[in-house]
Amino acid sequence: MDAYGDLVPVDHDAETPLWLQLANILRTQIQSGQLQPGRIMPSETTLMQEHGLARGTVRKAIDALVDEGLVNKVQGRGTFVRASSS
Amino acid sequence: MDAYGDLVPVDHDAETPLWLQLANILRTQIQSGQLQPGRIMPSETTLMQEHGLARGTVRKAIDALVDEGLVNKVQGRGTFVRASSS
DNA sequence: GAGAATTTGTACGTATGTATG
DNA sequence: ACATACATACGTACAAATTCT
16 A cells, blocks of 8 residues: 555665655655645655654755755645746 | 853743754854854854753754854864855 | 644754764 | 764654644
């Protein structure tokens, strides 16, 4: 029942930090159109569960995407994929 | 023996988040020349002790200054005031 | 409007890893 | 080898904003 798009688990033994791995996964999903402009992004809780990561790790990954201008967060609502670019 | 420049304690009851209060304090010290370009910034441990804050809170404050381009961090060495600007 | 549920924000604490001196 | 300093990652608790019932 796992949705496709979740077939890239993070690797706890890799050199790349877990938060970066997750950021990379999410960025790819955005750029590939799996996560479309306008709404969503799974909630922090969902991402924690799906990837087996702590809250802080998930937040750091998302914050990186915010810094890149790919998403924006709204307290009480969620994290949204930005309209933008090409 | 407290150095001047430490006379602005954070306020746990203020609306402004502690990490932002600390970032504001440090930014002021940089812009006023109390923290001069080239080297330094007290270590995270020092800032924790001087301001009575947790590590994560101190790091978030400093990360904000990094994003502003005011300082840069080097693992194993410390956090440095950037040469820069005006 | 009241209240519960959801979701992000802040803040704390702890442990271990990595880089530098 | 050792000490210092930043980096990563875990966990917990409560606050604030929004949404849904």
